Amino acid sequence: MSKNASTPGRRFMKLASMTASIATKTVSNSIRNFNADEDKKNEARSQLFQDIGLQIADTLGEMKGAAMKVGQIASQYKDIFPPEVASAIAKLQRQAPAMPFAEIKQQVESELRQPINKAFTHFEEQPFAAASIGQVHKAILPNGTPVVVKVQYPGVDTACESDLKQVRLALRLMGVLKVDKKLQDRLFQEIQHSLHEELNYEIEAQNFEVFRTFHQSLDSKIIIPKVFPEHSTRRVLTLSFEQGESIETASTWDLTIRNDIGRRLIQALGQQMFFLKRFHCDPHPGNFAFRENGSVIIYDFGGVKTLSTDIITHFKSLVNAARQQDIPRIEDELTALDALAEKNKFPEDLYQQWLEVLLRPLTTPYDFAENSAHHDGMKLVKKSFKYWDVFKPSPDTLMVNRTISGQYWNLIHLKVNDDLNDVFESLVPSEQLN
Incomplete structure (x- = not known):
């Protein structure tokens, strides 16, 4: 961290300046497009969010330390940002320069x-x-x-509290965050807790x-x-x-080894979630290494999420409701997990299509290199977009979703081609239907 960035007063001024600049941009945008039609307003808002996202990412990236870490954690919670802001903040996950x-x-x-x-x-x-x-x-x-x-890095922990407040203020301005104040409070408490533990x-x-x-x-x-x-x-x-090899190297090994590694990644995550009730929630490929005997090395435990027994019970029930395509029960479980804003608003046929796509990699023989579920999911996003406000980011589900999807992409990198249904069944046994 440079002296400029590590001095508390200078850090504060840099972040406060970013916040003031975002406020000015949002007000100017509102005034300039006051009489514009809806399409023009949406286009201007999208451009504004792109500018804001880049400004946040550039400022936090320069500062290093706690501010950058806040940005990185925020990028893990990117469901709460407009896509233009999320994609800009995501670049903060790249490697930082050495001290x-x-x-x-x-x-x-x-x-x-x-x-x-x-x-x-x-x-x-x-x-x-x-x-x-x-x-x-x-x-x-x-x-x-x-x-x-x-x-x-020296001094990074003392800068944390001030950085988090300033970053939150910047993100809240003029509706950059997509969630209500109460949910924002819970999400930022989660970010603060995560940051405190990593430090x-x-x-x-x-x-x-x-x-x-x-x-x-x-x-x-x-x-x-x-x-x-x-x-x-x-x-x-x-x-x-x-010592282990990177995911890039492991992806060149024989399919039997890659499948063994893929199974081990999914099984380890499921065992952590459902049995230990604490899981490694940073599935970045750089946090893992691999050996040709099928071993998986896990390097970083700064990001760990603890799950309550209640949350695990709801997740298991949600999985079984999904298996049975029981949509009323799915909505009950999503409501209990604070992930559903309104019941009976998402069309049943779309639910069924999404269930098939989401369960496909874990319940049928699946070629992760071909990645059909992702491609079919992208088509469904377009159909589902106008109903998206029915769902909301929940502190109870965000890191679970992010970690599962992260491991899914790790299996894609490894080009796994396997039937993982037995692993899935061992982690969350199907309910016996009468």
Whole structure:
């Protein structure tokens, strides 16, 4: 983080300036198009949202740290934004530039309370990954163990609260957010909680240990790095180095290996959701690596979502209602999950078409490379668009939906071609009909 961006006063001014500029643009747009016809107003609004989205993304991208992280988390919740804003903010998920090593060294020594060359016999100056709130370096412990060290950028946690308030203010202006005030409050509480947990590496260390213990008892080919507590603090996290190949490399392996990996990804996610009731909710391909024996390595546990027993019960009931095409029950469950604004407003034939598309990859032999469900879904979007306000983004369902769709795209990258119905059935058993 540059000194300009990390100074609290300058950060505040930069974000406040962005907010003021967005307010000016929205008011000017309203005045300019006051007497325009509906098509012209919609076109002008779309252009305005594109401009706003780019401005938010550029400002947060420059600032790094908490503001950029807020933007990244917001991009995971992109259902709450108009598509023009969502697509611009989505670019914040790309790799961030690295921070100078001198600042990283100072942070490590301050956190571990010893010189870096005493804590580690070797510490690579060049990071092999850099993100919004920290970067990752390879190192070797004094006993010769190869590790990776995740180091949080200095000052990023203190900027968090102010950044979040300013970003929220910018997004709320003139209806940039598509949801009502009450739902906004719940969504931003969720974002704030998620940000707080990601900024505390002690929580992430606990997540690593919980998920490692859970998966070890179920499947030895789900590999989760081990935490070295004596070399870890709230802002430094040291983990065992687990070598694996990228999703791009894994996508070139034999189909039997790719199918094995695909099954393992879906099964691990389902076991986390339905049995552990906590799941890894950042399915970005960079958070996984793979081995040719079918093993899956999961690297990052900064993003973990906990589900209540009630929510899981509603999800299971929703899945079974979908299997049975029981639309009244589907709407009851969506209402319970706070994901439906109005019952009996979405046409039954569209429900049935969507159910077939959404269940197809998990209930029939499916070629993810061909990706027929996605292509058929895109056609259905056009038919369904005018009814879209019937559904609403819900804090209880957003991260579940985002994670499932993220893993779906991972299986597309891997070109899986398999029948996953038995995995699906083992996770959510079908109800026995009388």
